[in-house]
Amino acid sequence: MSSNGHSRLKTLFEKVWDAHLVRPQTDDLPAVLYIDLHLVHEVTSPQAFTMLRERGLKVRRPDRTLATMDHSTPTIPRGADGIIPVHDQMAAAQLDVMRKNCADFGIPLYDLGTRNQGIVHVIGPEQGLTQPGMTIVCGDSHTSTHGAFGALAFGIGTSEVGHVLATQTLLQNKPKTMAVRIEGQLHAGVTAKDIILAIIAKIGIGGGTGYVFEYMGEAIRGLGMEGRMTICNMSIEGGARAGMIAPDDTTFQYIAGRPAAPQGAAWDAAVAKWRTLPSDEGAAFDSQVTLRADELVPMITYGTNPGMGMSITSRVPDPATLSDASQKLALDKALTYMGLQPNQPLLGKAVDVVFIGSCTNSRIGDLREAARFMKGRKVAEGVRMMVVPGSQQVKAQAEAEGLDMVFREAGAEWREAGCSMCIAMNGDQLQPGQYAVSTSNRNFEGRQGKGGRTFLASPLTAAATAVSGVITDPRTVMSERENA
């Protein structure tokens, strides 16, 4: 309510923000926000638990906290005992610390290899814990993924992990809002991943700094929840801490029946409430950007940040055409690292590794899409293809559908669930100089292994590339198959 008594038009973000104010922001003080769900993983939490111990504090709401293991966990096959062996001593120690912290503080933990374990941003939606209108945080920048459900979800640092563990609240200054409109419909062979890579290429990796994105428009409404998660996941790659999508029937259908979803009368009440969340018609955004889905083709990155992306049919840009000295330097540096020449096409470029996985593209729909390509085909000689499901549940589902056999018969590796080569801290990594087409979200120098060189793309593009051994436009493979 505004001071004159009638309610103001609000965006989705503002509705969620306002509903979580323990104390509103003032000129001198940030807002205190209540956090509905806190997700925890082994890499960014140990120091926060240490802080709690040092001060003799408890976890305020273990019942609104959930921990998993994903970043430093191996994805190698289980031993005869059914257990995933951890050979790296530092990783093993870190996992033990996570176990002890969860046991000492009463936090539920999805331990390595157990049936619900997986990447932190895959398990929340899978369990039905990620629901519209919630505030969700995690010591992980891709927490933005959960915004696909109309939640306000963002990554925090380890100090803030400690704040939320101890108080279930967080100090925040209110961000600005940006409407990101994707009008029109996607053509065949073009996916959610291509939309988000195109947005980031357009606005740059710092373009969303200080903002929360709200994705809207016909193309967004036409996506399923997995595609929406792929888009929100990479909001941070555009500089925005959070990206949100208004909940609709697609959202409700996805949540219905999941373990943590409301049941019976509570479900009906929840849905009625969720229907009030979408931005009011005419609500004001601080900024906006528009993209046409029907003009998009498959995207690929050529450089060392996710903003250095282009249509797969384009040529690598030429630093000589840039007027800004620092941009020129950045592109020069990126092309040197990538071993690419200005004006070179990427189509036909040989790759060493194809990685299908990560919280961007490791859900069952991603694996189905990739498997559709791989069926009856072989991974090209000299190419290593890794398929890493996002969670044990995704893995089990894929195996029930026989997708694992499609990948195995094609010559790909079918792995245990985890972050794997997205962050390369678990032993799954590129060798120096190797090229990879990867469905993950970051192509920073060394991200997938020291000296490794990453091209970010969709699962379709990754699968098409695995089969031909060179960067391939999936649309050409699709038409070949249709014509055969």
Place this chain on the structure above:
Amino acid sequence: MDPIKTFTGTMVALPINDIDTDQIIPARYLKVTDKNGLGAACFSDWRYEADGTPKPEFPLNQVQYKNAAVLVGGHNFGCGSSREHAPWALIGAGFQAVISTYFADIFRNNALKNGLLPIVVDEATHQQLISLAQEDPTAAVTVDLAAQTVILPDGRAVTFPIDGFSKHCLLNGVDQLGYLLGMHHEAETYEANHPARVNTALVAG
């Protein structure tokens, strides 16, 4: 945390745009369970050859920059991962402040929580500082948080923005968790008025 006092320090420039936290501290160093000892790994992949020998051309390895307390980075410093290991590593490497034209949001928050000052200056000042650092490694700036100014060697004082609460906490050594803990009545009231949306105990294991 100790209160931040006015300090004077020399600068080292890394005029590269979009320095991401994977460069500041590569992921393979994140298997630690404490905050200490990350300084030597700061910018590891830019700083060392494959065999571990320091690259002589990398500014942080040069003797004249060894004691620099202020890092001048390119635009959009600290983008990417939320790892707080990034400010821990920069502090471990001896830095008290980073200067850029703008910072990624999570990095800025993390830096402020650890007493590493993220200082935003205009483009012209940014360029001037980079040139200064490159031409004269002894050139020092004075950072006065209370006045929110960086004083350049020529005496010019440039103001920088910082939110009032962070400034108060840093100047007085106040820890933000203490403030939040002091709000537990408000949090209880909130909980009383807003039933839990989810219960993780129901989906444990």
